Amino acid sequence: MRTRGAVLVANIITGLALGFVVTNIGFGDYTELNRMFTFRDPRMLYAFAGAVAIIVVVFAVVGVRRTAGRIHGGVIPGAVLFGTGWAISGGCPAIPIIQVASGYLPALVTIAGVMVGMWLCRWANARFFQLDRGSCGL
DSSP: OOOHHHHHHHHHHHHHHHHHHHHHHTTTOHHHHHHHHTTSOTHHHHHHHHHHHHHHHHHHHHTOOOOOOOOOTTHHHHHHHHHHHHHHHTOOTTHHHHHHHTTOTTHHHHHHHHHHHHHHHHHHIIIIIOOOOTTSOO
16 A cells, blocks of 8 residues: 555655766756757767657557647747756756755756746736646646
8 A cells, every 4th residue: 555655755765866866977067968058078968868768668668658639839939948948057947956955056046047937937828828738737
């Protein structure tokens, strides 16, 4: 039987393991990410490609299927903003948490920016766009 405590402990252990692996690969290092985004060092791109290959195999084995549907108007601009923010700040929303845990305190600015960006997104969507929230959790 699964208890809430057991699930919490499993999530904490998994999160710590993921943080350890991500940090040791170099995803928590701004310089490494900058080298990846400027194509000066393909090592991080290979790590991404390896992760994608692994998840494709896992999805195929488990039998995960994509449901048919249309892409709403916020996906492309959102992807561009996400990628631009990642390239500038040196981390997607999870990486700054790892950076702070590693002692890189300037990542607190990135975390604040993510929080303000989420608030602005919710505000702009409610006021101007009214896009379907779907699974994005706006």
